[in-house]
Amino acid sequence: MFQWFERRLEPFPTEEPQEPPRTFLAFCLHFTKGAWPYVLLGTFLVAAIALAEVWMFAFLGDIVDWLSGRDPATFLDEEGLRLIGMAGFILLILPGLILLTGLNNHQILMGNYPMRVRWQVHRYLLKQSMNFYQDEFAGRIATKLMQTALAVRECVVKTFDVFNYVVIYFVGILFLTASADWRLSLPILFWLGGYIALMVYFIPRLGKVAEKQADARSIMTGRVVDSYTNIQTVKLFSHAQREAGYARDGMNGFLQTVYTQFRYVTSLYGLLYFLNSACLVGVGYLSISLWIAGEISVGAVAVAIGLVLRLWNMSQWIMWELTALFENVGTVQDGISSISLPRLVEDRPGAEALAVPKGQIEFDGIGFHYGKKGGVIEDLSLTIKPGEKVGLVGRSGAGKSTLVNLLLRFYDLERGRIVIDGQDIAGVTQDTLRAEIGMVTQDTSLLHRSVRDNILYGRPDATEEMMLEAARRAEAMGFIGGLSDPKSRRGFDAHVGERGVKLSGGQRQRIAIARVMLKDAPILILDEATSALDSEVEAAIQENLYRLMEGKTVIAIAHRLSTIAAMDRLVVMDRGRIVEEGTHDELVAAGGLYAGLWQRQSGGFLDLEVSEAAE
Numbered sequence: 001m002f003q004w005f006e007r008r009l010e011p012f013p014t015e016e017p018q019e020p021p022r023t024f025l026a027f028c029l030h031f032t033k034g035a036w037p038y039v040l041l042g043t044f045l046v047a048a049i050a051l052a053e054v055w056m057f058a059f060l061g062d063i064v065d066w067l068s069g070r071d072p073a074t075f076l077d078e079e080g081l082r083l084i085g086m087a088g089f090i091l092l093i094l095p096g097l098i099l100l101t102g103l104n105n106h107q108i109l110m111g112n113y114p115m116r117v118r119w120q121v122h123r124y125l126l127k128q129s130m131n132f133y134q135d136e137f138a139g140r141i142a143t144k145l146m147q148t149a150l151a152v153r154e155c156v157v158k159t160f161d162v163f164n165y166v167v168i169y170f171v172g173i174l175f176l177t178a179s180a181d182w183r184l185s186l187p188i189l190f191w192l193g194g195y196i197a198l199m200v201y202f203i204p205r206l207g208k209v210a211e212k213q214a215d216a217r218s219i220m221t222g223r224v225v226d227s228y229t230n231i232q233t234v235k236l237f238s239h240a241q242r243e244a245g246y247a248r249d250g251m252n253g254f255l256q257t258v259y260t261q262f263r264y265v266t267s268l269y270g271l272l273y274f275l276n277s278a279c280l281v282g283v284g285y286l287s288i289s290l291w292i293a294g295e296i297s298v299g300a301v302a303v304a305i306g307l308v309l310r311l312w313n314m315s316q317w318i319m320w321e322l323t324a325l326f327e328n329v330g331t332v333q334d335g336i337s338s339i340s341l342p343r344l345v346e347d348r349p350g351a352e353a354l355a356v357p358k359g360q361i362e363f364d365g366i367g368f369h370y371g372k373k374g375g376v377i378e379d380l381s382l383t384i385k386p387g388e389k390v391g392l393v394g395r396s397g398a399g400k401s402t403l404v405n406l407l408l409r410f411y412d413l414e415r416g417r418i419v420i421d422g423q424d425i426a427g428v429t430q431d432t433l434r435a436e437i438g439m440v441t442q443d444t445s446l447l448h449r450s451v452r453d454n455i456l457y458g459r460p461d462a463t464e465e466m467m468l469e470a471a472r473r474a475e476a477m478g479f480i481g482g483l484s485d486p487k488s489r490r491g492f493d494a495h496v497g498e499r500g501v502k503l504s505g506g507q508r509q510r511i512a513i514a515r516v517m518l519k520d521a522p523i524l525i526l527d528e529a530t531s532a533l534d535s536e537v538e539a540a541i542q543e544n545l546y547r548l549m550e551g552k553t554v555i556a557i558a559h560r561l562s563t564i565a566a567m568d569r570l571v572v573m574d575r576g577r578i579v580e581e582g583t584h585d586e587l588v589a590a591g592g593l594y595a596g597l598w599q600r601q602s603g604g605f606l607d608l609e610v611s612e613a614a615e
Helices: 002-006 024-030 036-069 072-110 112-126 130-134 138-180 182-229 231-236 240-292 298-339 400-407 430-435 451-456 464-473 505-519 535-549 584-590 593-601 606-614
Strands: 361-368 377-384 389-394 415-420 437-440 523-527 553-557 569-574 577-582
Touching: 002 072, 024 138, 024 298, 036 072, 036 138, 036 298, 072 112, 072 138, 112 138, 112 298, 138 182, 138 298, 182 231, 182 240, 182 298, 231 240, 240 298, 361 400, 377 400, 377 415, 377 577, 389 400, 389 593, 400 523, 400 553, 430 437, 437 505, 451 464, 451 505, 464 505, 505 535, 523 535, 569 584, 569 593, 577 584, 577 593, 584 593
Parallel strands: 389 553, 389 569, 437 523, 523 553
Antiparallel strands: 361 377, 361 415, 569 577
16 A cells, blocks of 8 residues: 555656756746645645544534533433544544545655655756866755755645645634634634734744755755865875864854754744733633623533634644744755756757767867956867877966867857867767767776776676776776775675775776776777876786777877877967977977977986887
8 A cells, every 4th residue: 555655656757857947936836746736635635634623623512512401311312423423533534534644745745755856956967067066065065955855845745734724724713713702703813913923023034044054054064075075185184173173163154043043933932822822811711701691602612712722732833834844945945046057068959969980079269268268278279080199288277178178068168169070069969979988087086886886887788798808908807806895895896985085096097997998989088097007007007008099089188298109199288279289209309398398307318218209
């Protein structure tokens, strides 16, 4: 039974996520698509339960009147059927409504609804631009994702449940008291006015505090996660105390919002208690006075006082529900500021898959400035022939990595175009573009998964033998067999830790190279691919890298010029422009920027290095 209800709402919808709206109501409605039938069913069930509970109070008044005015000898004969009917309603129908409400809320909505939000937001954020992740803490983004999903559910479900329940209950209370004597409803109306005034004053203020609190919580979490993520740096510089102070500032910022929140809560609670007390005294005084005057029955007195006591308990429940509701409103509004951002790099409508039969790359008059006035890439044109191996050389900041990022379309060009085999990359899908490019970076980051999962990331459908062959070619088999993790997983099943922290730099690099070897894409980018390897391992793997480059179009960035001296052509960049092109020997002989860089790196033994490179 439970499983049937749990399957009613799909937690992982297949529709491609769109940019969420930036206003609160539209944002909540956007993420409630597909869940509306169950939200409305819950509303109907809550309304039915509220009516049933009010009706039971009315029946209680009838019982009191019967007991005070009927003959005990004939009581069951006169009212037995009504008592049996009420007993059946209480024993069967009301529990049935409660059970159905629980199944709808707990089995259908509570788990699936926020998971739908998480799933859609996560897929949307996975395709956000690189700028988005460079400007945010990873921990902060994750916290906002989790907080916002739950907050959307609470805002939608609680709004329908609480307001529906309260309206029906309160209208029922007014109707029952007024039906006995209209004057009994006056204290309740005064109470309502005071209650609304308290809510109007306190709840929006609590909502604003909650918005600040949600942001402060995500900052606090982001700072803590940042310290853990960079724990090696923290320890290398002996900055545990500094990091503790950094986290404490974030925690203190969060704590200040908590103090402000509970100052409001304490004030609201005290005033509400006084208001409830005044309502109870007023109704009690009026009902007893009217009974003494013979204008209402004992049952009416019992119903009026019973309803006010129920209202007393409800008012505190409503207060907490409304407080939680506005806290969640604040959380959603805070989440919107990070989630509802446009993707800076989007596939064009009708974008097609990239086909790379040859691998020719053309940079045609491109310009890119990261949104700044000063140029990073200025009117650059470069053609790389199919199968050509090109090395990018230049000082730090010359634009080499930017050029690669533009080829991968991590950013969109400001002018010009990049063409692969006649296809403008701005008109193809990003996924197919990057599927045709393999890249090994200097700063290798691995997923906190098994070695096998990390290598297969290059080609998930590869066979076990293909995966093992990639590991062998990357000279990684020697250390993989000795790996283990705290859960006793070994070898290829051992997990490598966050960002691969359990492995040495050279081990991470070899796993990354194996991953790219397995991917076997027609275009290969090497960004100081062997920088983390010691000389012996680098020599062993260099042959396999050359083998990997066979038949591929290669762009290699290297700060150690000796690693790219044997490329077909070297392209020297300076301040976003190409200033020299040619082979190693041609550029050294030209005596330009490359020759100067080479002389500095060769430690004054230029002739020897040049002759070795020539050989």
